[in-house]
Amino acid sequence: MLAFSAGVFYLWFMFLRRGGPVSSLGLLGPDTRExxxxxxxxxxxxxxWALQTSETPFPFTLAxxxxxxxxxxxxxxxxxxxxxxxxxxxxxxxxVTVFLFRRGAWSFVTxxxxxxxxxxxxxxxxxxxxxxxxxxxxxxxxxxxxRRRTGTLIVFALLAGALWWVGRQDIPVVTGAFNTGWxxxxxxxxxxxxSGAGAILSWPLRAVVDPFLATTPLEFLSALPAALLVFGVHxxxxxxxxxxxxxxxxxxxxxxxxxxxxxxxxxxxxxxRSSRAKPLTSAALxxxxxxxxxxxxxxxxxxKREFTxxxxxxxxxxxxxxxMSLRGPRTSSSELxxxxxxxxAGMVTLLGPLALRFDLRRDLEMLEVLKTxxxxxxxxxxxxxxxxxxxxxxxxxxxxxAAFLVTITNDSLPALADRLAILVxxxxxxxxVIAVFLLVQNTSVLLFPAWVTVxxxxxxxxxxxxxxxxxxxxxxxxLVFALIPAALLxxxxxxxxxxxxxxxWSVALxxxxxAATVGGECWVAVQMLGGVFDRMxxxxxxxxxx
Amino acid sequence: xxxxxxxxxxxxxxxxxxxxxxxxxxxxxxxxxxxxxxxKTTTLRSLCGVIQPTRGTVEIGGVDLGRDPVRAKGxxxxxxxxxxxxxxxxxxxxxxxxxRLYKATGAEARIPALLTELExxxxxxxxxxxxxxGMRQKLVxxxxxxxxxxxxxxxxxxxxxxxxxxxxxxxxxxDRARQGAAVLLSSxxxxxVEEICTRVLILQRGRMVAIGTxxxxxxxxxDLQGKSLEDxxxxxxxxx
Numbered sequence: 001m002l003a004f005s006a007g008v009f010y011l012w013f014m015f016l017r018r019g020g021p022v023s024s025l026g027l028l029g030p031d032t033r034e035x036x037x038x039x040x041x042x043x044x045x046x047x048x049w050a051l052q053t054s055e056t057p058f059p060f061t062l063a064x065x066x067x068x069x070x071x072x073x074x075x076x077x078x079x080x081x082x083x084x085x086x087x088x089x090x091x092x093x094x095x096v097t098v099f100l101f102r103r104g105a106w107s108f109v110t111x112x113x114x115x116x117x118x119x120x121x122x123x124x125x126x127x128x129x130x131x132x133x134x135x136x137x138x139x140x141x142x143x144x145x146x147r148r149r150t151g152t153l154i155v156f157a158l159l160a161g162a163l164w165w166v167g168r169q170d171i172p173v174v175t176g177a178f179n180t181g182w183x184x185x186x187x188x189x190x191x192x193x194x195s196g197a198g199a200i201l202s203w204p205l206r207a208v209v210d211p212f213l214a215t216t217p218l219e220f221l222s223a224l225p226a227a228l229l230v231f232g233v234h235x236x237x238x239x240x241x242x243x244x245x246x247x248x249x250x251x252x253x254x255x256x257x258x259x260x261x262x263x264x265x266x267x268x269x270x271x272x273r274s275s276r277a278k279p280l281t282s283a284a285l286x287x288x289x290x291x292x293x294x295x296x297x298x299x300x301x302x303x304k305r306e307f308t309x310x311x312x313x314x315x316x317x318x319x320x321x322x323x324m325s326l327r328g329p330r331t332s333s334s335e336l337x338x339x340x341x342x343x344x345a346g347m348v349t350l351l352g353p354l355a356l357r358f359d360l361r362r363d364l365e366m367l368e369v370l371k372t373x374x375x376x377x378x379x380x381x382x383x384x385x386x387x388x389x390x391x392x393x394x395x396x397x398x399x400x401x402a403a404f405l406v407t408i409t410n411d412s413l414p415a416l417a418d419r420l421a422i423l424v425x426x427x428x429x430x431x432x433v434i435a436v437f438l439l440v441q442n443t444s445v446l447l448f449p450a451w452v453t454v455x456x457x458x459x460x461x462x463x464x465x466x467x468x469x470x471x472x473x474x475x476x477x478x479l480v481f482a483l484i485p486a487a488l489l490x491x492x493x494x495x496x497x498x499x500x501x502x503x504x505w506s507v508a509l510x511x512x513x514x515a516a517t518v519g520g521e522c523w524v525a526v527q528m529l530g531g532v533f534d535r536m537x538x539x540x541x542x543x544x545x546x
Numbered sequence: 547x548x549x550x551x552x553x554x555x556x557x558x559x560x561x562x563x564x565x566x567x568x569x570x571x572x573x574x575x576x577x578x579x580x581x582x583x584x585x586k587t588t589t590l591r592s593l594c595g596v597i598q599p600t601r602g603t604v605e606i607g608g609v610d611l612g613r614d615p616v617r618a619k620g621x622x623x624x625x626x627x628x629x630x631x632x633x634x635x636x637x638x639x640x641x642x643x644x645x646r647l648y649k650a651t652g653a654e655a656r657i658p659a660l661l662t663e664l665e666x667x668x669x670x671x672x673x674x675x676x677x678x679x680g681m682r683q684k685l686v687x688x689x690x691x692x693x694x695x696x697x698x699x700x701x702x703x704x705x706x707x708x709x710x711x712x713x714x715x716x717x718x719x720x721d722r723a724r725q726g727a728a729v730l731l732s733s734x735x736x737x738x739v740e741e742i743c744t745r746v747l748i749l750q751r752g753r754m755v756a757i758g759t760x761x762x763x764x765x766x767x768x769d770l771q772g773k774s775l776e777d778x779x780x781x782x783x784x785x786x
Contacts, residue, residue, distance in 0.1 A: 285642040287653035294646040302634040369630050371596045373647045374620035534615075537597050539557060 116212030295383025378530025421504035490514035577743030623690030
């Protein structure tokens, strides 16, 4: 109930509150709103094309695959049925979204917005289905698949070429305008989208977003035909494909059914791999060695096999956006690259322990198995936390070192010796911060297993959002408390060594001392959590299988 | 080898197992039978250290499970009815991982032999999601056998196996007992229990209602002479 209340509060704060983050979008002018919407839709489409891996055009249920695929229906009829059926969910999504954005205030125009948004959702949905069929065709037929899809591929090649040409011409102008202010930037961007080749390229996107952005019924009606045309072209593209998608759809349906069965059996939301996917090979585990090392090896393999290129691209894009928004007008390329690497190191350090869950957050669903092993609880905890600590520390450390190396000849930055001292400080501090974050997360799952989603996937919904909110606040408080002794020692060592080794190196010495203190705290925490694990009873933890 | 004294397990006010005492000697196969909810799985989980008994002690190879769980667990293997496996480890990696945790000596040589014995050689590099239910069950059993345990605990070991697999599994269990392991086998398949178990323990509502060889049990119930284990079970548990 507490978590649900927190979730409701979060929903109100973000969406329904006057002056909240979402409601402030309404302050934008009509041209800027259209530009933002077109960019948003374009980014979603590009991300769908680049990162979507599903080969099935629509997610069929197991029952649908068993009845529809065996029924005397053509492939085209099955697709039309699925397109028709999926519209109901899209309409509900559109209505709910508009309700949230309008803070529950309804009018005739609001209803038209819901229709406009449904058209947008439907086009996105059909575009994803069309791309799924294209991928499937290429995967099924190889080179001949390329020949079969020549028309579609030519359209995409032309689009890419036109985008490159427009970008080459206009990006410097738009970037220059943004440097003078965001209003000027959006005005320049709007001009690009409404003139020359940019207007032709952006027309389908504008056609889709315009009904949603219409402020009067007349505007809506005048924008509707173009949106319906884009929708119709997508339906024709998807339904006109004669690709055998049944096997891929059945495979997808079976995996989904397994996930649901696992969830109902209390084993969390497992993510079974496609039966066609082959595991990446890895160095074999030596049968002799420590148990903690074996558990860490197991988790490291899991990270390696389930960390997808999509995750890497998303981290890269987020990092690039962050760096570009912070850069100054005279930033050199080496400084930009260094900032990119440092930003990445920061994201790995601060977000990595929350995003990657290959520790007890994942393995507690196997508690019954873990409890049978002849291993003490503290060894289990050490191994579970160790793998992520090692992987994240190495990644963040490597990025930080790379940032140091790419700016090593840059004279405009502080002296090289000082930067070296800062690097040493960072390399000492990174594992300490990651360790505290990981232990806080693992403490949460051991002490409140019913409050943390156990298994590979995060839970969704208001209650889960509230739980995460409360746990994040708790984690930050724990982090502050854990860092107090380290901060005290850091300050003492820095003060004492300040006269001997000088400013930056005294910071480095302080950082090493602080990191050692955190290390000691973590060792104590591992012993204590090991005791909790030893006493943990799968029957009463709320995560036991039947 | 396996000694249980006064084992009691409560779930709040519910008595799952009450004052259960028995032992399994090396080379013996003890069949644990009982109707649904009799406390069989709770007993097995208590023996393997998954849950802690409310009262009573469990000794494995003379080592008290409560006092020295690491050494005691190192001598036992638990094969549950539902095969829980790590989705991201292949068949061979499961065996290597388990071997390391149990400090199994000679694991490098034992892994190919076990894979052959349980017909998993062709699936050595497959992930659990690529295996059938029966193969997953075999992998769990292979993991249980990798450290050559002195005591083996099976919970419905034949679930999901094909006829050939069932025959081989029964042979594997009998072979391990002949090699000196103490085997505790829980199953609803009474013909299996009758075929391979040397003694039978019948549980009813958490309490032991009978233990011994079938002739020993019949000695206490002359009215059941000449009946099958199924008839004896139904009569003793009042399920008839």
